[in-house]
Amino acid sequence: MSIKNSTAANKIQSIHHFIGLESNKTGHLEKWISALGGLVGIFAVTFISQRFLDLQASTWVVASMGATAVLVFAVPHGPLSQPWAVLGGHLVSAVVGVACARWIPDVLIASAIAVALAIGSMHYLRCIHPPGGATALTAVIGGPGLHALGFQYVLTPVLLNAVIIVLIAILFNYAFSWRRYPAALSIMHPKTISNETLNNEEEKINQNDLQAALQAMGSTIDISGEDLAYIYQLARQNKLTNRVQPADLKLGSYYSNGEYGTDWQVRHVIDMSSPMKSADDLLIYKIVAGTGRRSTNTCSFNNFTKWANYEVFLNENSWQRKEKEFVAFV
Secondary structure, X not given: OOHHHHHHHHHHHXXXXXXXXXXXXXXXXXXXXXXXXXXXXXXXXXXXXXHHOOHHHHHHHHHHHHHHHHHHHHOOOOHHHOHHHHHHHHHHHHHHHHHHHHHOOOHHHHHHHHHHXXXXXXXXXXOOOOHHHHHHHHHHHOOHHHHOOOOHHHHHHHHHXXXXXXXXXXXXXXXXXXXXXXXXXXXXXXXXXXXXXXXXOOOOOOHHHHHHHHHHHOOOOOOOHHHHHHHHHHHHHHHHHHOOOHHHOOOOOEEEOOOOHHHOEEEEEEEEOOOOOOOOOEEEEEEEEEOOOOOEEEEEHHHHHHHOOEEEEEEOOEEEEOOOOOOOOO
16 A cells, blocks of 8 residues: 555544544344334334324424434443433433423523433433433423323323333344343353463453454444453553552451452451561461351462452441552543
């Protein structure tokens, strides 16, 4: 490739990056499954809406649910698409929208406040769902048909339609093992990787590897390869920053390996040489939580820190991580 063509390609790539245009990582099958799911979901929502509202008012409601359909059928594993986000987001936004429509006479001000309060409420309730903003706005500008419903609008058609579209998304996506909905039902299993490969420090993951992994998943994930690479870098930096070193071990402190399930443990250092003369010095610890609880063992400082991921402390009935100062990439 000539220098001139290379420069032009770089400019095009920079423009794509600036406007957020990425290559579509999904295959044709996934695209058509998403479209079919949207067809089924919105048909049901439209049918139900027209049973409770006149044609014009139901159109406003379907517009809001149409945005939901894009999320639950095109991005079924995204955090904004999960059932609590859909149900909670629409519900709280509908309540806010009706309240603003009834108690704020100026439509312009009521519209702005309704959307703003809906966003804030969804944040605090941890159910951020972008179509919720449209649900709140619709309650204000939807016209006499919607205004006459009052707070009934919250239950019918909003909550009812949200429940219908979630149920359809669960049933529809269940037929496809790689895109089960909600995300907790997903049964994607990675290929078995040998311990030798996992333990090889030279096996570094780069952005191309992450892009390939996203493409291999088959379904649309609400994150870019670049963002995933950045998260990966932060995770590695955080691990290196917080990793326990032999010199960090303290008598009477508690440490965890940070694993999940039956592999998880918390160990209490009950005896050790202080100060440490060598990483091969021995210490005595007691397992206070997890597999092997109440047993006591001996190992070297070095082996203990190979096991320990971070220091923990007991907060009421929960073991919590004691964080070190962490500075993210800029």
